[in-house]
Amino acid sequence: MTSRRSLVLFALPLTLLTLAVPAFAREVTHVMGVTTVPDQPLRVVALTNEATEDLLALGITPVGAVRSANANPWFDHVAAQLAETEVVGEELAPNLELILSLEPDLILGNKKRHEKIYEQLSAIAPTVYVENITGQWRDNLAFYAEALGKSAEGEAVLQAYQDRVAAMKAALGDRVGEKVGLIRFIAGQNYAYNNDSFSGSILRDIGFGRPAAQDKPGLAEPIGPERIPELESDRLLHFSYEVGDGGATKEAQTWMASPLWQSLQAVKTAHVYGVSDTVWATAGGVMAAHLALDDIEKIYEIESTR
Known part of the structure; x- marks a missing residue:
């Protein structure tokens, strides 16, 4: 059966593309191919939490963005800036x-999340993808x-982050050699986070060591309570993805009451x-990276490098 969405997306795109070709445009090579985009796109739609906050950091408020994960509708640290932004689904x-109705001139997506709808999005507006959302957030x-x-603005934003990391390293002194572990609690399954996770990349940038079981490539891996000794470290950070039923909180409480946890x-x-x-896990962009650095400053009681 042909849905109304299908009719819209297949009846209008040729006209939209004809009208949308900008007078000044350039080619952008990305993971899905080469796309002609406007020199200065004004109506941008972001399809990941990471892209949304990176747009804000670059001085652009998206006309549309997907809802912040597990938020209603935006993460606290971006909510004020997104007051006029349309929620375009998950x-x-x-x-x-909804994306079509916003008449965007550029869509930012992600191959891992949106590969199957690339052609439909490209029919609405020029669409470019990064490959994934992990510790490669700086490249993204x-x-x-x-x-x-x-x-140029992107280079400045990244340089500001790198300068702050350098200042933190200096302030930490010998403590930068400490091992810092990461554990994420989720109802039904908990995860140890490795070096290629967003949170792992922040620790690696600073220069911290990692517990041996987490000092390896990859995003994360499931971890059961019998592997709690693998979390042995100088400092241990934990975070919980709570969906409202309290399951993640219960997981954390159960683990922290166990003799293995108490022996760390x-x-x-x-x-x-x-x-x-x-x-530390969900937002994934440069604004979250700075908030993570804020946490490290508080944990280590060093002067703010903001």
Whole structure:
């Protein structure tokens, strides 16, 4: 059966594309191919939480963006700036009709999330993708800046982050050699986060060591309570993805009451810290990276490098 969405997306695109070809345009090479985009796109739609906050960091408010994960509708750290932005569905299920209605001149997506709808999005407006959302967030930011014609601004944003990391390293001194572990609680399955996760990349940038079981490539891996000793570290950060039923909180409470958890050196020295899941796992962009650095400053009681 042909839906109204199908009719809209197949009846209008040729006209839209004909009208949307800008007088000044350039080609952008990305993971899905080569796309002609406007030199200065004004109506941008972001299909990931990462792209949304990176746009804001580059001085662009998207006309449309997918709802912030597990938020209503936006993460606290971006809500004020997105007051006029239209919610265009979920990161894993963008609403194509809403996107079409916004008449965007550029769409930023992600192959891992949106590969199957690339042709439909491209029929609405020039669409460019990054490959994934993990510890490669710096590369993704640089790509978004290029697609927006704001490479210089992107370089400045990344340099500000790198300068701050350098200042933190200096302030930490010998403590930068400490091992820092990461555990994420989710109802039904918990995860240890490795070096290629967003949170792992922040720790790696600073220069911290990692527990041996987490000091390896990859995003994350499931971890059961019998593997709690693998979390042995100088400092241990934990965050919970809570969907409202309290399951993640119960997981954390159960683990923290166990003898294996209580035997960890970080627990014995009171070096275990609960941090925001939004900041350390879900948001994924440069604004969240700075918030993660804020947490490190508080944990290590060093002067702000903002």
